[in-house]
Amino acid sequence: MAGRDDPARDLARDLDGDIADDLADDLLALLLRIGDDHLILGHRLSEWCGHAPMLEEDLALPNMALDLIGTARMCYGYAAEIEGGGRSEDDYAFLRDGTDFRHMLMVERPNGDFAHTMLRQFLFAAWMHPLWDGLTGASDARLADHAGKAVKEMAYHVRHSGEWVIRLGDGTAESARRMRAALDDLGPYIGEMFESDETSARLVVAGLLPDPATVRAAFDSTVARTFTMAQLPPLEIGAGISGGRAGRHGEVLGHLLAEMQFLQRAYPGQTW
Amino acid sequence: MVAVRDIDQDFGRDDVLADIRRIAESVPDPELVVVNVGDLGIIRDLRHDDGGAVEIDVTPTYSACPATLAIELAIETAVAAAGHDVRVRRVLAPAWTTDWITPAGRAKLKQAGIAPPLPRDDGTGDHDYFARPQVACPRCDSLDTTELSAFGATACKAQHRCLSCHEPFDYFKCL
Structure with missing residues (x-):
């Protein structure tokens, strides 16, 4: 990938400042994938507000949700400019139907118990942190600039959720049972993080995504270290369930959108 | 003579910018009122634009910090109240650090x-998560x-x- 001061960093833009047409579609696809991952997971975390098992987590979960929704806003705002069709960031969040969303299936899974939510958060952050780290050198300056902020926040998410994975996995018989049950439940959804398709392959070549092998190695290392401390079995990523990047989602997404989008659907045009 | 006059004008403009910087930096953080935005180090640069207005570069602390917009508006309001034509520009890079x-x-x-x-x-x-x-x-x-x-x-x-x-x-x- 091009370095921060490398002139090639802005190769995604031509001399007029417009993004080259052939890259614009791929960049748009990338922004929706990242934006939707962050929005849907952020919404799931926000569902814990007022319901967390202790006050500290009632603060932690919405705080992490806020970080995730901040990234979604950046992605949608940028996507709207690339599309140039007059859509706002709110339109992407509140007025698209389920099949238009491009997040991976793991983030839409219902929260389950606290162990399930924390393991899902840990797996997501352990993947997203090295991805943001790589994107700090992205060939698109706006994405790289945002990555410089998001990478610090995501490291904190890894720490917070990882400590809970360790605390529960290596805790009481009941907490360990629940953490293992969460791993069994989320297992089939982990592989989708590392799937590649034609779009992602072109994004890597264009310097808009880091080398997948680097991200995978960092993820494996973080998970192995944490799972060892948590007394969890080594993670094996086998055949799983996917389709989120192509807009094929579970029934659960419809229920999530019904709640998240209700206000804008019932009372169109509301703003803060 | 012409060159000397230009230099004088530049000095005058620098004084104005220093004055505006002082006004902008004295704006308190809305959520942490004991410190102001100068203390936080979030004002990164300021300059006269081509139209004679002042452009102030402000960087957010956290990417989703709810105070970001409030701080930007407060800076614009304070500088405008002192009689200047002002515009705040949000800059993300280099990313803010508490070292500032x-x-x-x-x-x-x-x-x-x-x-x-x-x-x-x-x-x-960032890389020793559990330190x-x-x-x-x-x-x-x-x-x-x-x-x-x-x-x-x-x-x-x-x-x-x-x-x-x-x-x-x-x-x-x-x-």
């Missing part, structure tokens, strides 16, 4: 009972402290407790 909080700002935080952030190089490293920062109690300076909650009343703070004087306190997280 000034010594005066750190002293004000401590005075208010908030432990100032540790320097990045011996605080929580524990050794935070000093802002009241008694003891290093015998423990984290109560990784998140606090605002995105930028965690809650700690001193095991020497037993007082709870906020820690401004290292970012």
